[in-house]
Amino acid sequence: MKTINFFEKKSYKVSKLFPSTNFKNNNIINNVKTLAAADKNDLTFFDSPKYKSQAKKTKSKYCLTYQNLANLLPNDTEKIIVKNVLYELAKALKKIYPFADVDYPDISAKAPSKKKFPSVKFCNNVLVGKNVKIGKNTFIGANSIIEKSVVIGKNCVVGSNVVIKNTILGDNVVIQDSCKIGQKGFGFIPIYNNNFKIPHIGKVIIEDNVELASACTIDRGSVDDTVIGKNTYLDNQVHVAHNVKIGSNCMIAGQVGFAGSTVIGNSVSIGGQAGISGHLKIGDNVKIGGGSGVVNDIEDKQTVMGYPAVPLREFLKNKKK
């Protein structure tokens, strides 16, 4: 897939971004990416030993990190040692991507021309931004807004009052009324009376055959992307935070919430109102009971329930006591 630039990007040499660090090679920073995704001229960041295996293998030559983590990075990666990795990352992002920290609504969005989209069925009052691509036989419901550069596949059905931005949708996707997709996630550096908003330069990727029921909110990624895998179905009012990756063939019931950066496997089923904490790894074929609060990683094929969630057998035993 060709890279789409949802956000205006500015060009900086690394020494301009971090003037108090001495660099051996003062190159232009191409982009900002995670340890795993970064190429040599991408800036990356390493702020927790949790990610040390990715750190070892990163291709990035420029990494923001802490003094005590620096030796876990490759020798030829230049270390930018700081006191607050996320804050310095946020400030660099704000320089490179000046407009990704606030969701300025797309003022260019207007009624679509029949000529440009001859095989798309638009209901009344639809607004479409610049460079939007929509596949054949796709429906777009009334009052929906498709912001600039969004890509929507063929045979999709997008309901009414939907807003989609910074997103790539596959084919045969169904989005029910009032979903909000691609908005900035909940990320900022807390500063007294004046928080620093973390620019969100990621996007949302929704794969083929996905169905989102009404009033779901799917935040775009911060540095990474938010992904919903093939043939996964979400019920009403589900909240998916930034950078979450949900696998394929999952069933997510109503009012479930996912905190940021959690990775869900394939064929996972989650009962209504369950909550999944951030930065977790949930395996394949996991079943999570309704109302559970998941705070730990879960291995493949486990069934868990409770707050905090424990294996079902344990949950039932505890209840008998």
Add this chain to the structure above:
Amino acid sequence: MKTINFFEKKSYKVSKLFPSTNFKNNNIINNVKTLAAADKNDLTFFDSPKYKSQAKKTKSKYCLTYQNLANLLPNDTEKIIVKNVLYELAKALKKIYPFADVDYPDISAKAPSKKKFPSVKFCNNVLVGKNVKIGKNTFIGANSIIEKSVVIGKNCVVGSNVVIKNTILGDNVVIQDSCKIGQKGFGFIPIYNNNFKIPHIGKVIIEDNVELASACTIDRGSVDDTVIGKNTYLDNQVHVAHNVKIGSNCMIAGQVGFAGSTVIGNSVSIGGQAGISGHLKIGDNVKIGGGSGVVNDIEDKQTVMGYPAVPLREFLKNKKK
């Protein structure tokens, strides 16, 4: 009340729908209904012993069921024995109602004519579909969409950014901003990489004097209807799944969720963020504490709390341990 056809229906003889079954009487299937609601030429289904008392009394002459449940049906009901009742039901529904499995937005909806609705107060940018009926002195807020064949009573106040489809509203109903009513529920047959969506041919019935606060989502029924009884009030962000029936004079606080097919009695009060599992029966005058997770039937006049919810006395005793 005269039957309204929200969905285009096709006509099939029963032998065309189920060619591998031999029928004594090869009639045209009139409709698809629950065991209790079906008349003789309606197709019905019986997939759990939970519904055996309704099975005994069904008037339907054509019933999808399992081998081991077949003898609980009346002698003169022809049994269509299958391996997956819901899947065969879904496939038959898809043939009879080809457009009820996806919420295609109503492309016919357009600005209402003053002539047709002389006593309705429309704000700006309202869209109204074909055959919509709206009673006297009703307000419809800006940007709201009333899809084809919806019926709204008199003296109602519908807020802004509301979407209503496949729904019948009584008189004096208040719907606050951004509610989504009548969309397809969360029902499908899980199939690897290509789930089979269950057509939802039911509707939503909202009785007189109901009030729905902002951003509620009320799914329509699958084969049955979803019903909210007279003078029941829902707070913000409540999720009501397909086929749920809520009685009259109930108070449902914010962010409560109801899973599918649950039946709630009259004068029930439910605290914020409580979750009610599917296929339950909650009696009259029940009180459910905020944040509870209800997984069992509850008899009349009980007060319950906890996860899973237990009688209040038991909940308090357990907390003291």
Add this chain to the structure above:
Amino acid sequence: MKTINFFEKKSYKVSKLFPSTNFKNNNIINNVKTLAAADKNDLTFFDSPKYKSQAKKTKSKYCLTYQNLANLLPNDTEKIIVKNVLYELAKALKKIYPFADVDYPDISAKAPSKKKFPSVKFCNNVLVGKNVKIGKNTFIGANSIIEKSVVIGKNCVVGSNVVIKNTILGDNVVIQDSCKIGQKGFGFIPIYNNNFKIPHIGKVIIEDNVELASACTIDRGSVDDTVIGKNTYLDNQVHVAHNVKIGSNCMIAGQVGFAGSTVIGNSVSIGGQAGISGHLKIGDNVKIGGGSGVVNDIEDKQTVMGYPAVPLREFLKNKKK
């Protein structure tokens, strides 16, 4: 800040409102306010010993109350002794403010004139009511509705599909897509088949630098105001009920719910899906774990978790048992 009248007000002498009470001074009621906020010609109400310290100091000369609380009020406050304070209050409010009990959508809202708002950036299909004020360099997203008399500060970014009514927004506020702000809260006197809706004459005040993520619902106050303090950030799908006051510099994660009249201190952080009961006082610098159910007041600097929420140490000890 100059008082804004969001609701049409009628003038009554106190004896007209309560004809069965004998008054020493039969003055015109100026407004209806809480014990703490009322001035001498404002009607107030005192229905729980919880508020006795405010009762002692009220400046109001007319107070609805119960016989057994009357002696806690100042001598020169005339007591209006009733059997149901809230019901009598609601009936008086309905007389004084005949249109505050139902959210009639603002039929006057229409496309804004460039001349009136030369420095505001409006996307397509925005509707703006009468007497709205919007500060310099503020963006208003497509399909958003700003109802009559709303005040929005400068440098704000309001997303798409947002509805704002009865609200005052500070500067540099960010409101993401689909938020609903200022609607009537969940307040009524339960009456069989015909509840009496409590008029909501309060407003929503959102201070400088606040950020609300997508699909939040912020109800206006009933008699008091709902307030979100400076630099507080809310994640997606948060529900804030009437009269809630959230301090400054708070972080509220996704799907949190606040019941009515609760007061949250400054620098409070609340994890996803937590629920806070009504009429509580949460101190400064409190941390509330995700999924918790808070049912008691919390002192400054506490960390709590669980359902019901208890100090973290206790929660962890209980889990080990």
